[in-house]
Amino acid sequence: MIKKKENGQVKKFRFRQALPFYLFVLPGLLYLLINNYIPMFGIVIAFKKLNFAKGIFGSDWYGLNNFKFLFATKDAWEITRNTLLYNVAFFIVGTVCAIGLAIFINEITAKKASKLYQTVILLPYLLSWVIVGYLSYAFLSSETGLINNSILKPLGLEPVNFYQDKTYWPYILVFFNLWKNVGYSMIIYFSSIVGINTDYYEAARIDGASKWKQIKYITLPLLKPTVITLFIMNVGQVFRSDFGLFYQVPRNSGVLYPVTRTIDVYVYQALMKSSDYAMSSAASVYQSICGFVLILAANAIVRRYHKESALF
Amino acid sequence: MKSKENTVTQVLSHAVCIIFSLSAILPLLLLVIASFTKNSWAVTNGFSFFPKELSLSAYTYISSQWALIGRGYLNTILVTFAGTAIGLTFSTLFAYGISHSEIPGMKLVSFLLVFSMLFNGGLVSTYYTYINIFPVKDTFWAQVIPNLMMNAFNVILIRNYFTNSIPPSLREAAKIDGASEYRILAKIIIPLSKPILATVGLFTALAYWNDWTNGLYYLSQRKGSQYFTIQNILNNINDNIQVILQNASTMSKMGTSVADLPSTTVRMAIAVIGLLPILILYPFFQKYFVKGITLGGVKE
Numbered sequence: 001m002i003k004k005k006e007n008g009q010v011k012k013f014r015f016r017q018a019l020p021f022y023l024f025v026l027p028g029l030l031y032l033l034i035n036n037y038i039p040m041f042g043i044v045i046a047f048k049k050l051n052f053a054k055g056i057f058g059s060d061w062y063g064l065n066n067f068k069f070l071f072a073t074k075d076a077w078e079i080t081r082n083t084l085l086y087n088v089a090f091f092i093v094g095t096v097c098a099i100g101l102a103i104f105i106n107e108i109t110a111k112k113a114s115k116l117y118q119t120v121i122l123l124p125y126l127l128s129w130v131i132v133g134y135l136s137y138a139f140l141s142s143e144t145g146l147i148n149n150s151i152l153k154p155l156g157l158e159p160v161n162f163y164q165d166k167t168y169w170p171y172i173l174v175f176f177n178l179w180k181n182v183g184y185s186m187i188i189y190f191s192s193i194v195g196i197n198t199d200y201y202e203a204a205r206i207d208g209a210s211k212w213k214q215i216k217y218i219t220l221p222l223l224k225p226t227v228i229t230l231f232i233m234n235v236g237q238v239f240r241s242d243f244g245l246f247y248q249v250p251r252n253s254g255v256l257y258p259v260t261r262t263i264d265v266y267v268y269q270a271l272m273k274s275s276d277y278a279m280s281s282a283a284s285v286y287q288s289i290c291g292f293v294l295i296l297a298a299n300a301i302v303r304r305y306h307k308e309s310a311l312f
Numbered sequence: 313m314k315s316k317e318n319t320v321t322q323v324l325s326h327a328v329c330i331i332f333s334l335s336a337i338l339p340l341l342l343l344v345i346a347s348f349t350k351n352s353w354a355v356t357n358g359f360s361f362f363p364k365e366l367s368l369s370a371y372t373y374i375s376s377q378w379a380l381i382g383r384g385y386l387n388t389i390l391v392t393f394a395g396t397a398i399g400l401t402f403s404t405l406f407a408y409g410i411s412h413s414e415i416p417g418m419k420l421v422s423f424l425l426v427f428s429m430l431f432n433g434g435l436v437s438t439y440y441t442y443i444n445i446f447p448v449k450d451t452f453w454a455q456v457i458p459n460l461m462m463n464a465f466n467v468i469l470i471r472n473y474f475t476n477s478i479p480p481s482l483r484e485a486a487k488i489d490g491a492s493e494y495r496i497l498a499k500i501i502i503p504l505s506k507p508i509l510a511t512v513g514l515f516t517a518l519a520y521w522n523d524w525t526n527g528l529y530y531l532s533q534r535k536g537s538q539y540f541t542i543q544n545i546l547n548n549i550n551d552n553i554q555v556i557l558q559n560a561s562t563m564s565k566m567g568t569s570v571a572d573l574p575s576t577t578v579r580m581a582i583a584v585i586g587l588l589p590i591l592i593l594y595p596f597f598q599k600y601f602v603k604g605i606t607l608g609g610v611k612e
Contacts, residue, residue: 018415020493021408025421028406031462034446035438036428042437056440101332104325117329119598121336126590128522130546134583135339137550138346138359144576146342149358179335184605191606211321236430243525251550267435272529277436284434292431 046285050277066282075266079283083262086246087238089170090177091231097178098185099223103215105186106193118190122183129180129244136176136249163253169260176249177242185230192226193219225308232302236295239263239287263287340587347371347581351574359580370574370581381582384542388521391455391541395520399461400513404505406462407470408497429464435529442530452539454530460519466512469607473508474501511604514597521590542586549579 042056049062070076101121108114124132139146140162148159162168196219204214241262250260263283270280338361346359350367357363374381409415410422432438438458448454478501486496502509527544531537540548574581 021412021415021418024405024497025409025418028402028409028462028467029421029424031402032424032428034441035457035459035461036432037424038441038445039433039437040431042433042440045437045440055444101328104328107321107325108329109322113326113329117333118602119595120333121329122598122602123340123594124336126518126522126594127587128524128543130524130543130550131343131583131587133550134546134579135343138342138580139339141358144354144358146359146361150360179339182332183336187602187605211317248547248550264435271436271439281434281436284436288432288434295430 043281043285043288045277046281050281062278066278067286070279070282070286075261076283078258079261079263079266082259083241083264084238086170086173086177086241086262087234089174090181091234093174093178094181094185095227095230097182099189099220099227101182101186102189102193103219105190107211118183118187121186124180125184127180129242129248132176132180132244133248133251136172137251140172163251164255166256166259169250169256173245173249173260177245180245188230189223189226192223196222225306228302228306232298235298236291238294239291241265243268340591343580343587344584347577347584349577351577354576367574367577370577373574373578374581374585381542381545381585383538384540384545387455387539388541388543390452391523392517392520394452395456395460396513396517398456399463399516400509402462403467403470403512404502404509405497407467408474408501410467411471411474425464425467439529449530450532450536450539454536455523455526455539455541456520458526458530460516460523460526463516463519466515470505470508470512473505477508478504507600507603508607511600511607514600515604518590546582546586549582 045056046066047062047064048056048059049065050056051059054060105114105117108117127135137145142148142159142161142163145162147162152159160168162172200218200222201214204218209217241264243264246260246262246265247268250256253260264287267280267284267287270276270283342359342361345361345363346354347370348366348368349359349363350365351369353363353365406425410418410425413419413422433441442448442454442458446457448457482500482504483496486500491499522543524541524543524547527536527540528547531539531544533548
C-alpha cells in the first residue's frame with residue numbers, strides 16, 4: 001500500500017484505475033451472494049421451528065431440537081454410514097483401477113490404439129445419471145433385464161428381483177460409479193505418468209530391471225503426490241454423495257434404502273417429498289458442517305507432512 | 313528375453329484396455345439395440361444384444377410425440393447456450409479481476425470465492441433462497457441460475473491461466489499506448505486465452521446439457537413443465553411412463569391400438585435420443601476435454 005494519507009488526489013487516481021476491476025468482479029460477486037452466501041446464512045433454518053407465515057428469520061428459535069429428532073431416528077446413522085462407506089469404497093476401487101489402467105495404456109506402443117482406448121473409456125463420463133439410470137435398468141430389470149433373461153435363465157438359475165433385493169446393491173453402486181468415472185481419473189494419472197522423466201526408465205532398463213520392477217520402484221512412487229492431492233479433495237467431500245448415482249440407479253426403491261440412501265438423497269426426499277423442513281435442514285446442515293471441518297482438518301494435516309500438496 | 317517380455321506386456325496391456333473399452337461401450341450398445349427391438353419381443357424375452365425381431369415403432373411413436381420431445385430438446389439447447397454464455401462471461405471477468413491481486417480488496421474477493429468451495433448452506437437453504445428470496449421457481453431461469461452458472465474451480469483455472477500464461481509485458485505495452493482496461497481485456501487477454509476458455513466453456517456446457525436436478529427442484533410438473541429439458545423428460549418417464557403414454561389417443565388416430573404402444577422400448581429410444589448429440593459431438597471436442605481434465609487434476 002502506498003502512503004494513503006498523502007493527499008486525496010493519489011487515492012482518487014488509484015480508485016479510478018482500480019474501478020474497471022471492481023466492475024469486472026461485480027457480476028460474479030452478486031452471483032456468489034445469491035447462490036452461496038445467502039444460503040450459508042440460511043442454515044439458521046435448522047435451528048428454528050419453521051413457520052412459513054413468519055418467514056425464516058421471524059420463526060421461533062428451536063435450539064438443537066431438530067438435530068435431536070434427526071439423530072433419534074435410525075435413518076441418521078444409516079445415511080451417514082452409507083455416505084462414508086461408499087465414498088471410501090469408491091476412492092479405493094477407483095484409484096486402484098485408474099492407476100492400473102493408466103499404466104497399461106502407457107505401455108501400449110501403438111499410438112492410435114492408445115488414443116482410441118482413452119476415448120472410449122472416457123465416454124461414460126459424458127453421460128448424465130438419468131441415462132445411466134436407463135442403462136442400468138436395461139440390465140437389472142426383473143421383467144425385461146438382460147441379466148435375468150439372457151444370463152440367469154439360460155443357466156437355469158433363479159431370477160433376481162434386483163430392485164427389491166438389497167444383497168447386490170453395494171457392488172452394483174460401486175460398479176456404476178467406477179464405470180462412469182474411471183476414464184476421468186485414468187486421464188489424470190496417465191498425464192502424470194507421461195510427465196515422468198524417461199531417463200529414470202532408461203537407467204532402470206540398463207540395470208536390467210523388469211517392467212514390473214520399473215512400475216513398482218519408479219511409476220508408483222512418483223504418482224504418490226497426485227494420489228495425495230486427490231485423496232485430500234476426497235476427504236473434504238466424504239460427507240457428500242453423488243445424488244444422481246444414488247437417486248437414479250436404484251430407481252428410488254424403498255426396500256433398498258438401508259443400503260442405497262445417502263445424506264443427499266435423504267435431504268432431497270425429506271424436503272421435496274414430505275416437505276419436512278425440520279429433518280431435511282438438520283441433515284443438510286449436519287452434512288455441511290462435518291464436510292467443512294473435515295476439509296480444514298485434512299488440509300491442516302497435509303500442510304504439516306507434505307506442504308506442496310496442501311490445497312490452501 | 314527382453315523382446316519376449318515386451319510382447320507379453322503389449323498383449324496384456326491391449327487385453328486389459330479392450331476389456332475396459334468393451335465394458336464402457338456395451339451398455340450403450342444394449343440401449344441402442346433395445347430401442348430397435350420389437351416391443352412384444354422385448355416384453356417376453358427381455359432386452360438382448362441379439363433380438364430376433366426388430367422394429368422402428370419406438371421411434372415412430374416418438375415422432376408422433378415430437379411436440380413434447382422436440383420442446384425438451386429446444387429447452388436443453390437454450391439452457392445450455394444461455395448458461396454457458398453467461399457463466400463464461402461472469403467467470404472470465406471475475407478471474408481477470410482477481411488475477412490483479414495488487415488492487416485493494418481483491419484478496420478478499422478471492423477469499424470469498426475459495427470459501428464458497430469449502431462451505432455451503434446445503435440443499436435446504438439454497439432451495440429456500442431460490443423459492444423465496446431470489447425467486448426463479450417455474451421460470452426459464454430456474455434451469456440456468458442455480459448451482460451451475462459460475463463454478464469456483466473453473467474460475468481458478470482461468471485465473472491461473474491469466475497469471476501463468478500471459479506475459480504481463482503485453483498488458484503494460486498496451487497501457488503505454490493508452491488502451492483502457494476494457495480494451496486490454498477484450499483485445500489482448502481474451503484472444504490469448506482461447507484454449508482455457510474453450511475448455512471451461514466445454515465443461516460448463518456439458519454440465520448444463522446433462523443437468524436434471526435444477527428442473528427437479530425448481531420446476532413443478534403443473535406450472536414449470538414447459539421449461540423441462542430432455543433430461544427432465546427422461547427423468548419423469550423413468551418415474552412414470554404415463555407421461556409419454558397420456559396422449560394414447562394420438563396413437564389410435566395413427567391406426568395403432570393402445571395395446572401396441574411400445575412402452576418398454578420407447579423409454580430406451582428416448583434415452584438414445586438424449587444421448588445422440590453427445591455421441592456425435594464427442595470426437596470433435598474430445599481433445600479439449602482431455603486437456604481440461606489434465607488441467608483440473610494437477611494443482612498449479
